[in-house]
Amino acid sequence: MRLSRFFLPLLKENPAEAQIVSHRLMLRTGMIRQEAAGIYAWLPLGFKVLKKIEKIVEEEMARAGSIQLLMPTLQLADLWRESGRYEDYGQEMLRIKDRHEREMLYGPTNEEMITEIFRGTVRSYKDLPLNLFHIQWKFRDEQRPRFGVMRGREFLMKDAYSFDVDEAAARKSYNRMFTAYLNIFSRLGLKAVPMRADTGPIGGDLSHEFIILADTGESAVFCHEDLINMPAPGNDVDWDNLEHIFEGRTALYAATEEMHDDARFKAEVPEDKQVSARGIEVGHIFYFGEKYSKPMKAVVNGPDGEITVHMGSYGVGVSRLLGAIIEASHDEAGIIWPESVAPFDVAIINLRQGDEACDAACEKAYKALQSAGRDVLYHDTDERAGAKFAAMDLIGVPWQLIIGPKGLADGQVELKNRATGERLTVPFEDGLAQLSKA
Amino acid sequence: MRLSRFFLPLLKENPAEAQIVSHRLMLRTGMIRQEAAGIYAWLPLGFKVLKKIEKIVEEEMARAGSIQLLMPTLQLADLWRESGRYEDYGQEMLRIKDRHEREMLYGPTNEEMITEIFRGTVRSYKDLPLNLFHIQWKFRDEQRPRFGVMRGREFLMKDAYSFDVDEAAARKSYNRMFTAYLNIFSRLGLKAVPMRADTGPIGGDLSHEFIILADTGESAVFCHEDLINMPAPGNDVDWDNLEHIFEGRTALYAATEEMHDDARFKAEVPEDKQVSARGIEVGHIFYFGEKYSKPMKAVVNGPDGEITVHMGSYGVGVSRLLGAIIEASHDEAGIIWPESVAPFDVAIINLRQGDEACDAACEKAYKALQSAGRDVLYHDTDERAGAKFAAMDLIGVPWQLIIGPKGLADGQVELKNRATGERLTVPFEDGLAQLSKA
Structure with missing residues (x-):
């Protein structure tokens, strides 16, 4: 690309509204432009990086056996009533009425819809395990959007969903995503640490956040220092047998604020290895069993009758990753992109x-x-x-x-x-x- | 891809709700699944084709000098008040209020937003011509969505916008897109005929629809038969000098119903060359001068003072193209994909x-x-x-x-x-x- 034919509107001054370095640099470099509170246009430079990140995520998801599709941005309220989350979700859900006064919403996540797709198309346990993912724009109507793409309202997320016959099989699916995530973040030049996390509005009883350490992180995190520089497993793994990778990463202490147990932390981690820092969440994975499949009747025919499927979901904040990478990699002169996602080589x-x-x-x-x-x-x-x-x-x-x-x-x-x-x-x-x- | 690991939920029966062949085949092959009226999930087979079409559109737009960015799906109502279109647009516009009661909308098109981006970033006539495009989901709240992706509500569109110093330069930009469109549709295996068209809610005084002939087309079209099989210009053209291509395609009669002049048609076209048929619109291009730039004050500094820029916009219905291609290419046994967009080779x-x-x-x-x-x-x-x-x-x-x-x-x-x-x-x-x- 010749710069004279490109569209790169750099700002001469630091924008006053930006409180953190990634927001400031994304505005100064003409990567994004705010079109409403927490809603951004991705100008060509930002768009190029976004696409490169997307491609790495797609490649690693495919390698882990996940199949790509694309669900729409708008959903029916009735679908969310089936799971009971329509009322639960509160004001962060953007509720919409169409011209016929039908209640809809701008999807903040897709557990209900993928469960509907599954129950409408899959009949037999022989078709499992199944893992489907998409990369689509989501909306969460944050009370106070801030920090640029780090806490925007319209944001791009990769979300994957796994379907299995029982908990043991679902744990294998969880481990596949756990491993894929380590590889994704490593290819993006990030040192992401999986940490035991709260399940929040998604639900379930097993969950990890993938956290990168940065002073501007939104929450406090605690972990054993050795976790930070552990190399990613890479692709030369047996995808049906990943328990050792999961064990290797979770044997050492690592927890977000909500799950933190200070007594355990101090007992388990030698003092010179205790890392207490701020963290940015770049991925979040969940195993939630029958939470959606049971009320929504997502069942398959098994060898001895009907089986309610066990599900998990797996999110990566694709648009937020640009901010996270910049927070982790910049200097006084500007951004230092890892080669894998640089807008130009x-x-x-x-x-x-x-x-x-x-x-x-x-x-x-x-x-x-x-x-x-x-x-x-x-x-x-x-x-x-x-x-x-x-x-x-x-x-x-x-x-x-x-x-x-x-x-x-x-x-x-x-x-x-x-x-x-x-x-x-x-x-x-x-x-x-x-x-x-x- | 091994079929045993893919997700291809074929239907055994023809779905009763599908009135046209493309809708029927897209449902039967498990390419799409309806999630609400006129709103579809793209299952893996459909998603693959969608991506291949998108890639061809992106490549040909880049070749014609257009630069890719990405605007958000939601927009502020106030932006549309600046152009006067907020009230004009009627019930097809999906109007939304966020948690702070701010008026927003799900973008049906992006003339206002791109004009806002332009006026906020470009200062000098030396930065022109400029052509920017994006491929993003749009929403039009159709009264009666039907025919699957052919007349959906949430749909994927490529829209490009050109900015020039005057009408002569803007006509050159128009010709570049006119030529790029001929190449795009040719690579998609389609015989698209550019026809003089009405400008509708976009406005302006020069406009062409790119139409493919099909019995299930939504409107009547009239043209000289020789236009149908004219070869595409290809890429070995001088992009600064395309008037002859425009002339060559517009010298013969071709018009949509709204612009049709039957007396002229019968006078200009020999009887054995008169084609009167149904057509599917797959692209639509507009030159509308200062319609948006004037009220929204999109000006640049020229050699002798301020210049209000001349604009055009250029749309391709990306998701609709899947339906259009199937309408044009199928038999009793199913779909016959052109090799360029087939889900698998x-x-x-x-x-x-x-x-x-x-x-x-x-x-x-x-x-x-x-x-x-x-x-x-x-x-x-x-x-x-x-x-x-x-x-x-x-x-x-x-x-x-x-x-x-x-x-x-x-x-x-x-x-x-x-x-x-x-x-x-x-x-x-x-x-x-x-x-x-x-």
Whole structure:
């Protein structure tokens, strides 16, 4: 993409309304624009990152055997009356009447609807286990939306739902999602710790939140330090046999505020390993057995009669993840994107736009890197060099390829790594080769 | 994908509520499930096709220089008061009040919001032309939703918006979208004819609908027969100079019912070329000048003072396209997907599941075709052969690779083309080679 043809409305000043760094940086970089309280438009830079995160989530869900579909944003109130949650949900549920005065709502989650789909389509225990997921916009009418996409009202969520014949099978499904989540967050460059959590309005008796530590986190969390840097299981696992991964992660103490037991924490965790910090929730998984399947009559034919299915649900806050990643990875100059989700892989900075040799070298690099499959932003405007550096640092492109007349005279270009700040002068072709495989 | 691990709830019977073939087939194949009047869940088969259509639309929009973003589904009523459309829109607009009694709506289209984004971010005429698009769920509260996704209430639309300094430049933007649309529909296997159209609630004075002919079309259309089979311009065009493409398509008579002039039609079109038929609208483009930019004050600094920008908008009914494609391409046995949007490229049919040689050959084919980048559905259940054929015909996979014990004994497999019905017996390796590049 040539910057001159892209739409990147950077702000010169820090927006006054932003209280936390991710909100400030998302506004300054023109990633989002507020259209109403807690409702944002995703401008092209933000949209690109959102899509890259979505793709990683989709890939890891598919690998864990979950099948993608898409449920609508609006739902019938009557569906929620079947589970008893229509009255329970309170003011966070956005209630709507259509032109025929039918009661509807903007879905804050989809347990009821997926249960309805299941009971209308699946007949036999032989079709289980089944795991379905979608990535769709949800709405929660927060009393006081704040912190940008971290606590918005219209937000993008990945939610998955598992169906099994009994609790033992449902625990296997839970472990599959538990493992997939560790892999997802690892690919996003995040150190997410699963913590015993409260089940809240979803219900059930087994639940983990996946938490990343950050000073701006919304709640207090407590865990054993060793959990923070544990490597993700990766994909070379036996998906039918993951209990050891679950055990390995849950043997050490980790709990959110609501589930925290301070006496146990201090007894179980050596003092120098006690981490008491703020955390951001990026995922939340639940096993809730028959909570929805029983009142909604989601049953299958088993070998010895009807079986009420055991269910779980598994959420990832996709739009919130942009904020969480920025909270975890930024510096004074701006965002430092992990390479996996950066809006562009490489920024080409032309130090003297209009200079014949510089323009030709930049064009050549632009084409070569694109051919190598890299997502390239060519900063091709006639702004001065300092402004170009600042802009590319601000939006956090992992690599800068800096091309100027002085270096070019010797056949040299400069590579800059955004995360380390390291700058390296190399022959032009070497620079291309290195960035082609970066 | 192995069918045994996929979620494909086929219906045995034709659903009584479906009046047109696309609705009937989308329900029977388990592509969609109705969750409320005119509101559908997209089950995995339907979701896959939806995503493939979306991808083609995105690619062709990018090629034409449009930049993708994403606007939210909910909008503020006050924004629509600025353009004067809040009162005009009538009952088709779904009006919502949030917990603080703020008036909102579920966006049926985005002219106001994109104009607000533009005026808040773009300052100079040097940043024009600008073309932005998004693909987002919209809501129109139809009095009587019907025909499945063809006239739903919650529907997926691609809408693009262009901003230019004057009418001449805006006409160039219009031509770019006109050309992109011809390419999009051609890649989708559709013969879409641009027709002079009424501007309706969007407004403006230049507008074309892109229409495909089908007996179940919602409106009467009239055109010169030669327009129907004109090849698409393709991508090897000069995007700054497309007037000849626009002229070439609009020189011959083509109009929707609202714009039809029967005397002109009969005078201009030779009798044997007069096509009077039913049509399905799959795209609609508008040039409306300052209709939104003037009341909403979307101006840029020009060389000689402020310029009110000239705008156009360009819609493609993404979810409706699935219905339109099926209306245009089906037979007694089911759907015939164009290869570009088929949910799977190849279906492998194992004629004797459990037979060692058949299973091994199917596994080998499954892996080889996947490695070749093909999207493969392996029908690996123990249903009888007839049921497998019927299912794969019904869901319309373009190629079937049929593997049975008798053929295999001679090293042979069968290829079946869904569109032509042609069956060909070939050596196993030749079959794989042919399908790998199909």
